[in-house]
Amino acid sequence: MAAEAVPKASETEGETPNDDVRVKKAMLQKAVKALVQVIAKKSANANPLFDSSSETMTLQLTLTKIPERRVDRPVIIRLPHPMYDAKSEVCFICKDPQKKYKELLLTKHPVPGLTKVIGVTKLKKNYKEPKDKRALCDSFDLFLCDKRVVEMMPKVLGVVFYKKKLKPPIPVHIKEGLEDPKLEIEKAISGTCFRLPSGPCVGVKFGRCSMPEEHLAANAAAVIATSIKLLNRSGILLQSISVQATGCPALPVWRRPAPPGSKLDLKKYRADAASSAASDTGASGISDSEITGSDITSDAGETLSTRDTVSEVDTASDIGTAGETLSEMDSEDDDVSMAKEDLPLLQGLKSKKRKLGGSAPAAAVAAPPKKAKKMKGKAA
Template sequence: MDSKTEQPTLDKDLIEKAATALLKYVSKQQEEKSNDILADKVHFVWLIVSTHRFLDITKDKPVSIPLKHPLYDASTEICLITKDPQKTFKELVASKNLKRIRKVIGISKLRKKYQPYEAKRQLCNSYDLFMADDRVIPLLPKLLGKCFFQRKKQPIPVCLKNEKHFEREIFKACNSTYMHFSPGTCLAIKIGRTDMTSSQLLENIVTAVPCIVNKIPRKWKNIQSLNIKTQFSTSLPIFNADPFTQIFK
């Protein structure tokens, strides 16, 4: 612990060992269950942040966290939800040749065409990633329904006020992860993918953790533990607060 900054030093060796063990586990599961959901599929690696104190925070817009190695690549299929008229944004996507954006939906079309639950479910399953103009983000929980939030595919907010910065904002969103606040003592944040190396996972964690902790009330004083996991694995610890250290009391 650095007494001046009151910030713990992350153990990089421990993090890389945990990442290596996690990737080996996933690889073994894929070999053993060749016909299962785990087989030949890339999964997200999650950073689980546990806090000492209850976080009584709810935000419509998630917090952007930069990553060293992006979670999304050129093969990612994106659906962009925009303000009306959607034609303006469709033309922007075409003019910038943003092939990753496979569909543009205006807020009026979303409200009209995707009312039934089955329509929402099919939309959720049709794309890898959803982005939305940050001006319509507050409207989306009601319009999209539970399926998006249960599958943790909430749209990522992008600032589309200035057309000149359109491409930059899309690129920035693809190179970040997002922290969604909700009341409780646990936060789950996508930190990598199972097709990354342990070194890449390490670099993402070391890059992201200071930004994540800085957004949490009381910062490091409120961090009880950090773990990594996939959807189908157990959690592996990469940091635990010293219960005898004064700053955590």
């Protein structure tokens, strides 16, 4: 049980950021076994027409910081037990002209599992609509592409491949001399991809849930060891490692202890973010409910009356005095009982009533002079 699945990241090149990463083999096997059981229970009542091995397992690597730049070209990690074999269906996206590469890959140097070759021009012409792209994505287990056209793949394939289905093509180096590309294609089919992300998390597939548990654990250990080396090259510190299956929660297998010191103050972080957004847009970063001083419970369980001063969110000039807190403003409103005569709005209304009240009786008593003369003539 004390055996470790992942050795030190580097023992010859001095200290590296992830030298302290240790993943116990027993913990890794336990997580894989639990996910396999969950998937088996979920697929027991599934439609038998669908592929029972479509669920995959992914290694989730959480980083302590976001990489400075994303590398679109992935690094292929060799797996001891490949996810795809001769029974899998693989599609290759080639450079134009399609006919030349189709003859090379399907006739001269056939690769087991590679069943379709499609050129970029034909791909753009026949798969414009999202429904066509979804149909293409669901028709194959794996997609490969020529290394020279990988830069245009996100625009051609769109969010269906890169965001929803998570099946971006793996670039393969095809030489101009049209030499035997079989070795490079087999290397891509038998491995998995590590892509340096634009966010704080890296996901690397390492197997299908239908594979034996010992094969999945061995693949996961190989992915962890290689991923640590790749992160060390970029100087990125690893925060945690989890194992996740399709439609299942991630199970942690290793986590770095929290650094010493105070934890991140989310209240202050959000206040700073609101003030920076307000300064950029020229609008106030405080809501109407905060202006009135009403009790609104924050995410931390605190009310506005117990929060910090308003000056921390750069709105002190808009509300009260610069050193005045919301709690002080609330207390003044409660303690001071204001008379109706002190309110300027009511004073204005009362003055109008006085003017109307003084003029109305005079108009009712005193008749106009013309009407008075007529009334005297009639009386006579």
